Amino acid sequence: MPLTRITLHQGKPQHFLNTLSRLLQQTLESHFAVPACDCFQIFEQLAPGQLVYDTHYLGGPRSADFMLLQITAGRPRSALTKRDFYLQLVSQLELQLAVRPQDVMIVISTTQPEDWSFANGQQFISPAAPRA
Amino acid sequence: MPLTRITLHQGKPQHFLNTLSRLLQQTLESHFAVPACDCFQIFEQLAPGQLVYDTHYLGGPRSADFMLLQITAGRPRSALTKRDFYLQLVSQLELQLAVRPQDVMIVISTTQPEDWSFANGQQFISPAAPRA
């Protein structure tokens, strides 16, 4: 945990996706209290017409490079942690990948640690980790 | 918010998807307390064998035109609001798009406003909106 689904239009080169993957993971580790190597992502690349979004609602203008990041977290984070994470992620994507901040939308869903089995049918047991 | 994933078999023409998109958004605005222009949708079109569903469980008979709408909402709605929304959406899809009511399945998941960043890394701040 977490698991992130990145939805965007098809056509981006693999090195773009690879860098996006790395920046997301780095920011989850630095600003979302995610352990190193806890990296699980799905890239969903859609044809035009399959991804519908308003170009100006609460931001924008959104372009054809719009991307939606849906993060399924294994435990709650504070509103403040989430606020800082959004800002840091968008900043890193802009600085290192030239992604326009207007094109990044993020949605977090929360589950419980007991809802996860990473492998071998073993239920995740939460370590005594500090709460973010 | 909300964000809706519409999953159905491939093969529908784009104008069908466009009308479905519009009817969904209209019904979210009229019966789910969603602001105008707050429109975010993913159309997932699957090959035969990728979408598995019982043809008769709690409804049906479901046909190859079965569609699943998964709505991620940014705040809770009352059971009554959801009840009315389901009925209105299915009614509109039937009247205006000839979708069989037996073929429409809807699932809602709920998050919090602070879980959303629409753009620019800005955390969503809930307006003083009336609760539906």
Next chain:
Amino acid sequence: MPLTRITLHQGKPQHFLNTLSRLLQQTLESHFAVPACDCFQIFEQLAPGQLVYDTHYLGGPRSADFMLLQITAGRPRSALTKRDFYLQLVSQLELQLAVRPQDVMIVISTTQPEDWSFANGQQFISPAAPRA
């Protein structure tokens, strides 16, 4: 309910997917208190580079046969029920389909019964079912 999204690399034959579908449903019925015929699944088959996962985090080594099962449940289950379900599902996949236990990751998200409409715009009304 539940609804399961199975995400894995493309290339598996349809009979593999069919057996996986059946084993998942059988285990949901036997170990997750799911009624017979309550079967809804999406198979998402991705090209290399679209599915990113650490090969060793809390398990593994994960291979190219890695599969992620995301289950959206209609009501909570106890931690114990989930623990037993994970073990039984992975065991069945190994015994009957030769899936390596190291390659199976499971994540459960929970909604409420009122969040579901299976057909006809009818809101699901929970039967007086025993809690698992």
